[in-house]
Amino acid sequence: MKRIYALVFLCLSIFSFNSCKTNEQGFTKKDIKSSQKLIGLEFEEPEIETMYSYLGRNKSGYDSLRKVETPFEVFPSMMFDPHPVGFVFPEKQSDPIFIIPEDLELPENLNELAFYPIPKLASFIKHKKISSEELTKFFIERIKKYDGELEAVITLTEDLALKQAKKADQEIAAGNYKGILHGIPYGVKDLMAVEGYPTTWGAEPYKDQVINSTATVVKKLTEQGAVLVAKLVSGSLARGDVWFGGKTKNPWDLSQGASGSSAGSGSATSAGLVPFALGTETLGSITSPASRNGVAGLRPTYGRVSRTGVMSLSWSMDKIGPLCRTAEDCEIVFNAIYGNDPLDPSTNEVPFNQVSKKPSELRVAYLKKDIAKDTTEIGDMVRASLEVFKEMGIEPDSLELPENYPYAVFDIILRAEAGAFFDELVRSGEVDRMVEQDGGSRANSLRQSRFIPAVEYLQANRQRRMLIEEVNKLFKNYDVIIAPNLRSRQLLITNLTGHPVISIPNGFDKKGRPSGLTLIGNLYDEGSILALAKAYQEATDFEEKHPPKFIE
Template sequence: MPFFTTARALRCSGGATASPHLHVATVAEATWRRALFYVVVVVVVVAAAEAVPPPSPPQSRTLERSFEMQALSSKCIWFLLSHKAHGHSHTRVSGYHKFWKQGSKEALPAKDSSIKEAISGKPVLKDAMKFFDADIFNDSKLREMEEGAEEFNVPAFRVNRKLVASVDGGLHNPSVLVFNSSWGGKEAPQDKRFDYPCLCNVKRPSNDEDIAFMTVLELGELIRTKQITSRELTDIFLKRLKRYDPVLEAVITFTEDLAYRQAKVADELLEQGKYLGPLHGIPYGLKDIIAVPHYKTTWGSKTFKDQVLDIEAWVYKRLKSAGAVLVAKLVSGSLAYDDIWFGGRTRNPWNIAEFSTGSSAGPAASTSAGLVPFAIGSETAGSITYPAARCGVTSLRPTFGTVGRSGVMSISESLDKLGPFCRSAVDCAVLIDTIRGKDPDDLSSRHVEFEDPFHVDLEKLTVGYLESAEIEVVDVLSSMGVKLVPFKLNYSVESVQSLLNITMDVDMLAHFDKWQRLGHDDEYEAQDQWPVELRRARLVPAVDYIQAQRTRGKLIREVRESFKVDAFIGNATDWELVCLGNLVGLPVVVVPTGFTTIEDPPKGGTRRRTTVTTGIYAPPDRDHIALALAMAYQSVTDHHLQRPPIDDLGPDDEIPVPPNTKP
């Protein structure tokens, strides 16, 4: 019977007075029972607390920070204990004890938010948020973020990286976030090829030098009419490559054995009456980011200089099926950046004291110097337009998605494009007609419904010209019936360069995450290039990367709304236009328009010159318009037919060796 019930019964029984001895005994018993009750309660509470496993000891950190008491998960609540209470020595918060509350996400509020937490380390997260432009969180929220990142984000990062980032270069597992540059154009229901002009009465020149500077269509006619064999052409161009490569440094790998095998096949097919088209038996070169089985694909980088990929790039397969003959893998700047590679630095055939600029340096220099009739390069941000302009060759950066990129090193899956370097715009049309189409392994590629550039009515076109346009091009096209009007693109994006850099650098880092983590950026050929940009890319938050893509969408919308002409003419190397054109997916044809004298010519005179070019831009999927305008201009001018003075080293002239470019 409980104490208070017994005492009350004794006091009330028969109205008699209770004995004083009985009262004292009762009080003593009550005191003992009360003490026993509290002991039991304490034991139960302590046992319950001890049953909860304590959190793991923290990493070595010494940071003190105040925080608001709150839950770190839906089941975890922190109860404030007396400062005299002893908590677990390795809990993150010694002034709190951890209890589990099922089915609740609520946290008990702290009575004192100034309590300091002693944890080891530096306030790196708080400081780091400044570089993410997100210095907006109090200490409590930072702590929650840190715990969540450690528990959820980092394990997921590692799992994903293990699955898709074990191989550098972006050759496998492409992103499913696909960029479509089309402004509403339809995909071609079938492969409808261009109607090439017929070149009749083409005669074989008497010397190899003249043969080396013939156009693709002219060489194709020589082969078709059996005035020359593919074997003979292969001999001519391999000899030129080997002669001038020590000067230009434009070749990484000669594919001599493969070339002669392919030339033999081309000649045998022709003997059997099978002619594959204008590229039948024509030698060419590939930028060395394009994979060809059994040959090195170095990406221009010391890290990958012995890499052999058992992959046949889609663009290589297209050219092989057209009968073209691969004679060399040409220089790519290291990891497709600029003209510096592990073996040197590629030079400009028009002025060997200069470098070619842009990572498609090898294709541009080789085509300009007559070492190949054409070459395939790539562009993410200027790597076709810049070397084409510097080396004075005609080139096409096509609409994004026109040419499949499987088997090609990737920088950015929403920016990378493949395009031809040629003697003329006509040759560019032939090449893009051959290599365009849907690549089943490239989600961004598509069948673009081009019209035939050889049948465009120029008099129906309205073409704008920017202030930077070469006036000769404007005058020539105007004289041919094209309507020319002043033009300006209007858009509100303040810095298209920063927009491009965020996109390109983060994408590139995803493709070379392993490369950076292994410290290979320390051996990169130019330390002020990719190493700096990719380290900075680590500090781009995912949310701001997405915001950049939304901004890119706004830019595309505004450019489309202000693109009120069929095409426009402007500087091909204007950096604003280069960035904008690549972000939007605009095609551009780079057209040689003349020459100027070089600065500081060598003593005794020189034949070296500086090339002048312009760009003809069109809306996405309207490459045929830019090509038609370029062909029209070149039909009445001969700038594109000039030959560079490769042998002009000048009296007492030496080719300077740039520092830190040799392996």
């Protein structure tokens, strides 16, 4: 009892301004004093006294805000603008041209179709060497045969796929051929809503979620006659390759994860379960699985592709792009899905211009310091790629990324925005149901996001604006920047600035696992990086190699 009296006396004497008294909002002045340590500030007791009632009103405001339901599809009124001061948008030059080969014959071993690029598959369908229904059933059977090992598919959309394939065959038979994607099967990362099917976001709390609408990108592909066969794994809420059903595997090494968070899109495309897939990237989620699984992955300019009907992780950093067999396939799919969507305020009408320049005509630089400092096998493969570019007639200039920025803090932009989107998940406690709960998990990231001050979030975005201007000055004299895929600041910088990149295979490590390199382009100039990527793939054969276990 004496200890209790002593504690009360100490509290009253040290905090004579009632710091131990809890107000109607449920916090004390002592709580305010302690919380200062989290934000690196220190106010004196009179100042805390002044703030006390104000913070109480703030908390009342938070409580009233939480009583109003905010649908997932609502964007913040403050929109990210990636455009440097004075930026000039490109004008349309000509419509992209994609050549469908003539006189192709089906391979004797039909299993080879699993790894054919889109133009060859399109040739067989257009010229009625195989029907869309037959090709769709072929890929569905591969999913049923192999996905038990890969864990790349969350939902097989078999009924929808067969319905779409039969419709494609009827349209083609009637002379209504819609183009190169007509009748071609594909998959989408399960962040994208498809009416009538679960949209799980890869996370236990949402595994039974059905969104009664369809994402704009899926609608666009449907309009062009493509056939959706599967919803593919996203790591839990777009983090890593672990989801509520397991861990998605790299087809080249089943002891290794497929990387994330577009893990299913990378793994399924690599293993020949789908000809191509759509993924999303906020901070490496297309380029990382593309590199890990040995496929091509295009992350377009921020705002190029609509995110309507797609889970948000960071409104100012999310992008949607294709993972494909080749850079040309990426170009085909990108051309099909980009463009303005009135429901996504970040999109616009900027045209896509295909580039037909020779490699030697492109203005190319490389990140010398970032490439030189990687002494691993991956670094050796990037340096070997530089020699290939030289053999192609390219003598790249060296370029260094800016170093005078607080890169360690920029991640709060993503985390604060994710915290807002998943506010209810955290406050309800449902976040505790997620499979991963360690320090690096999405669950933990969402919890700690509640402690990011709004002031620091805005300050980070002001620094981001400065970074945008400086990077624009560095890049504007070049068409393409050659960079390593990972282990480089370019991954964070280009995701912050909104620049497009493509990852393409460039070699294999001692264990026979693929790696990749990155080509960075200027805003809206996907054409240049695609042109150089296609030329590189013509000079090499990495994209022609496939995981042995999945070849029959």
